[in-house]
Amino acid sequence: MISGLFAALAAVAVVAAGSTASLAASKSKPPQKLVNYLVINEDSIPEYLSGRPGDPKQGRKLVISRKKGNCLACHKMPIPEKADHGGTGTDLTGVADRMTESQLRLRLVDPKRIIPDTMMPAFYKIQGLNRVLPKFKGKAILTAQEIEDIIAYIVTLKE
Numbered sequence: 001m002i003s004g005l006f007a008a009l010a011a012v013a014v015v016a017a018g019s020t021a022s023l024a025a026s027k028s029k030p031p032q033k034l035v036n037y038l039v040i041n042e043d044s045i046p047e048y049l050s051g052r053p054g055d056p057k058q059g060r061k062l063v064i065s066r067k068k069g070n071c072l073a074c075h076k077m078p079i080p081e082k083a084d085h086g087g088t089g090t091d092l093t094g095v096a097d098r099m100t101e102s103q104l105r106l107r108l109v110d111p112k113r114i115i116p117d118t119m120m121p122a123f124y125k126i127q128g129l130n131r132v133l134p135k136f137k138g139k140a141i142l143t144a145q146e147i148e149d150i151i152a153y154i155v156t157l158k159e
């Protein structure tokens with residue numbers, strides 16, 4: 001009984017040592033690991049990538065930010081304080097009337113799964129991209145939580 005307890009404690013110590021080592025390794029060179037996600041009906045990702053809902057206020061900032069979503073470069077959105085809205089993509093005013101949250105999530109994560117030759121960038125993808133800027137090599141443009149923040153904002157775009 002007692003020796004069983006010792007064995008269990010020893011096992012815990014080994015696991016802890018192992019995780020410290022991998023933490024140290026990831027500090028020296030952070031290889032980004034994307035969260036696994038499930039695609040259903042070929043057009044939707046039903047679950048939060050980050051495991052929790054996003055913040056719509058943060059999402060509104062991210063869609064404006066040129067270094068993050070930069071969605072206004074291609075889309076019109078109900079963001080009147082910004083003068084320039086591009087017209088390459090669709091007008092996103094009312095997009096949440098046309099698509100579900102799960103469909104919007106796949107659009108952001110990997111739009112080429114739906115429209116193979118779309119101009120829209122995949123915001124949460126590393127492999128299989130064309131023309132990646134050096135600073136984005138090996139790194140997704142947005143984090144899982146940033147995707148959720150943007151989703152939380154665009155689901156409010158109803159007419």
Ligand code: HEC
Nearest residue numbers: 069070071073074088089090095104107115118119120121
């Ligand atoms: C380089 C241009 C570009 C950027 C940047 C871009 N998109 Fe798009 N997006 C498009 C195009 C073009 C389409 C239309 C699909 C197609 O025909 O390729 C589209 C389609 C969409 C759709 C589907 C809308 C519909 O009515 O079918 C959503 C939603 C969307 N984009 C959201 C976003 C969001 C949110 C961002 C910023 C995080 C973003 N896009 C950034 C070009 C872009």
